[in-house]
Amino acid sequence: MVETDQFIEDAVAEIREEIGSANAIIALSGGVDSSVAAALAHEAVGDQLVPVYVDTGLMRKGETDEIRETFAYMDRLRIVSAQDRFLEALTGVTDPEEKRHVIGEQFIREFEREAHSSDAEYLVQGTIYPDRIESDGNIKSHHNVGGLPDVVDFEGIVEPVRELYKDEVREVARALGLESVVSERMPFPGPGLAVRIIGEVTEEKVEIAREATAVVEDELEAYEPWQAFAAVLGKATGVKGDNRVHGHVVAVRSVESRDGMTARAQPLDWEVLQRIQSRITGTLPNVSRVLYDVTHKPPATIEYE
Numbered sequence: 001m002v003e004t005d006q007f008i009e010d011a012v013a014e015i016r017e018e019i020g021s022a023n024a025i026i027a028l029s030g031g032v033d034s035s036v037a038a039a040l041a042h043e044a045v046g047d048q049l050v051p052v053y054v055d056t057g058l059m060r061k062g063e064t065d066e067i068r069e070t071f072a073y074m075d076r077l078r079i080v081s082a083q084d085r086f087l088e089a090l091t092g093v094t095d096p097e098e099k100r101h102v103i104g105e106q107f108i109r110e111f112e113r114e115a116h117s118s119d120a121e122y123l124v125q126g127t128i129y130p131d132r133i134e135s136d137g138n139i140k141s142h143h144n145v146g147g148l149p150d151v152v153d154f155e156g157i158v159e160p161v162r163e164l165y166k167d168e169v170r171e172v173a174r175a176l177g178l179e180s181v182v183s184e185r186m187p188f189p190g191p192g193l194a195v196r197i198i199g200e201v202t203e204e205k206v207e208i209a210r211e212a213t214a215v216v217e218d219e220l221e222a223y224e225p226w227q228a229f230a231a232v233l234g235k236a237t238g239v240k241g242d243n244r245v246h247g248h249v250v251a252v253r254s255v256e257s258r259d260g261m262t263a264r265a266q267p268l269d270w271e272v273l274q275r276i277q278s279r280i281t282g283t284l285p286n287v288s289r290v291l292y293d294v295t296h297k298p299p300a301t302i303e304y305e
């Protein structure tokens with residue numbers, strides 16, 4: 001803990017020195033990385049920091065409200081409601097990389113507007129060490145790395161957690177007193193629920209991914225997974241009541257990992273899997289089938305697109 005306290009002290013001093021008396025902006029994603037970066041930056045420069053949270057409509061259940069509460073102490077917090085614009089931009093998009101690209105572009109447009117109106121000269125980012133490795137290797141386009149600095153002419157980019165792994169970021173979050181919904185929160189991809197939906201993103205599929213993920217997170221908490229969630233794969237025939245239905249197929253995924261670069265599918269009890277299945281098909285009338293994904297990474301990735 002001494003090391004963590006020292007890290008915080010050094011990071012705050014470094015941010016203060018870099019930003020000076022200028023304004024800075026940060027995009028909050030709801031995840032622990034950007035939350036810690038924001039808390040450190042706020043500690044360093046107070047109300048010179050403008051935290052911006054873009055509600056893409058692709059967030060987890062309750063996430064926007066949690067952000068509003070957690071960061072209420074930051075006077076300049078802005079919450080942008082962009083759900084309709086994201087959904088519209090995603091209409092007809094089925095290719096995984098194009099999907100990521102469309103979301104990244106839309107995000108930049110939303111953020112750019114906020115950055116211009118905030119007079120921010122500095123951009124604070126919650127980039128952590130593994131993000132840089134994966135992005136350098138071009139494994140997949142991460143919309144939270146790169147991109148943003150190019151659209152607004154920032155004086156500088158500040159990345160206070162750039163050398164940390166996820167478990168170290170969590171330690172810092174706890175030491176900073178961030179609420180456990182934030183410090184213990186599972187990683188969540190920048191493009192949100194969209195990469196847990198195969199094919200076109202529609203309001204219906206987003207709702208299924210969101211509700212089913214909430215069930216999975218709730219049921220699997222005791223297993224302490226690195227990530228656990230539900231994905232929407234496609235459609236298959238089922239029977240509900242007396243009728244055959246062409247319902248959605250939901251995959252449950254739960255993995256152990258240290259940094260997301262490799263992962264192991266978790267062994268789960270049959271009873272828990274059955275409970276998840278019954279809660280999901282019971283509450284979502286348009287879901288007819290639930291599968292459990294037993295694939296490690298590699299060969300699979302953690303997310304689906």
Ligand code: XMP
Pocket residue numbers: 140141142143144187188189190191227260261297300301302303304
């Ligand atoms: P994959 O699916 O590549 O995911 O095995 C590895 C880890 O990265 C997260 N992930 C992302 N995080 N922006 C992010 O900030 C992204 O575009 C993105 N794509 C995947 C994923 O949730 C997992 O923790």
